[in-house]
Amino acid sequence: MRKIVIDTDICSGLGGDADDALALLFLLQHPDCDIAGITIVHGNMDLGLKGKMVAKILQATGKEKVPFYLGAEKSLLGHIREHKPLLISPNYFDDVRLEPASGHAAEFLAQILLEPDISLVTLGALTNIALALSLEPRIKDRLKDVVIMGGVIGEKKPEYNIACDPAAARAVLRSEIKFTLVGLDVTRKVNLTQDEVKELGGMESAAAQVASDVSRQWLSLRKSDYFFLHDPLAAAVLLDKSIVRTENILLDVDDIGPKDGILIGKPRQEGNPVALEVKDVSATKKQITQGIWKT
Ligand SMILES: [Ca+2]
Numbered sequence: 001m002r003k004i005v006i007d008t009d010i011c012s013g014l015g016g017d018a019d020d021a022l023a024l025l026f027l028l029q030h031p032d033c034d035i036a037g038i039t040i041v042h043g044n045m046d047l048g049l050k051g052k053m054v055a056k057i058l059q060a061t062g063k064e065k066v067p068f069y070l071g072a073e074k075s076l077l078g079h080i081r082e083h084k085p086l087l088i089s090p091n092y093f094d095d096v097r098l099e100p101a102s103g104h105a106a107e108f109l110a111q112i113l114l115e116p117d118i119s120l121v122t123l124g125a126l127t128n129i130a131l132a133l134s135l136e137p138r139i140k141d142r143l144k145d146v147v148i149m150g151g152v153i154g155e156k157k158p159e160y161n162i163a164c165d166p167a168a169a170r171a172v173l174r175s176e177i178k179f180t181l182v183g184l185d186v187t188r189k190v191n192l193t194q195d196e197v198k199e200l201g202g203m204e205s206a207a208a209q210v211a212s213d214v215s216r217q218w219l220s221l222r223k224s225d226y227f228f229l230h231d232p233l234a235a236a237v238l239l240d241k242s243i244v245r246t247e248n249i250l251l252d253v254d255d256i257g258p259k260d261g262i263l264i265g266k267p268r269q270e271g272n273p274v275a276l277e278v279k280d281v282s283a284t285k286k287q288i289t290q291g292i293w294k295t
Pocket residue numbers: 008009010019020123124231
């Protein structure tokens with residue numbers, strides 16, 4: 001059984017990308033995963049609403065005992081991304097009973113990440129992780145298994161998770177934590193189409209219902225017939241590194257300035273593995289969607 005902590009900036013169902021919810025549903029229902037806790041970080045939506053969405057997912061998967069914590073509401077330097085309007089009916093949360101655990105997400109991370117054999121996957125800005133590292137620097141020697149969804153290799157525009165808090169990303173990348181990076185250039189190769197969502201939607205367990213709800217909402221907001229499985233791919237890589245081809249790259253984040261948040265890197269043996277491609281896109285997608293919808 002893998003003991004896993006998930007750090008998420010979830011806006012799924014609230015007017016944002018479906019992928020955080022799908023990654024949570026994938027890991028929470030996976031037979032080999034024991035989720036030790038979920039921490040929530042800023043990005044586009046009020047933290048309390050993000051907490052309600054996590055609670056909804058925990059209830060839908062029958063994982064009410066998994067603790068979840070609210071974390072940083074702003075970047076390390078105090079920036080905040082404009083909140084998007086809530087697009088879901090508030091009634092959607094009428095059945096939510098669970099409350100976030102007390103305490104800041106970074107305090108929880110500073111304790112739990114010292115425990116042996118904990119894996120961490122980050123699906124949002126790295127603010128909570130950077131704060132935890134400053135509270136408890138020994139984390140960097142203890143944590144052996146980390147997957148970061150963020151960044152993009154070879155593009156001039158910064159990726160959202162890194163751009164939300166470049167200083168935090170810089171702190172984490174320079175911390176000597178060993179991690180595998182799964183960036184946008186790779187996650188954009190794995191998408192889910194409207195037709196596939198329709199097909200998967202026949203299985204209406206509570207968890208499948210949430211998966212279908214957030215996917216349909218995101219398709220309609222994007223005005224598109226597909227969306228990308230960014231965070232679920234990072235979750236799948238956490239469970240099986242062999243699904244991606246990687247290269248060791250010494251990574252950093254560009255200095256504060258107009259290009260802040262752009263990843264820079266050089267291939268180096270002492271660098272961290274960076275995913276370059278998914279070896280078998282259709283098998284990986286099948287594994288992810290079956291894990292989420294339990295088809
Ligand atoms: Ca995310």
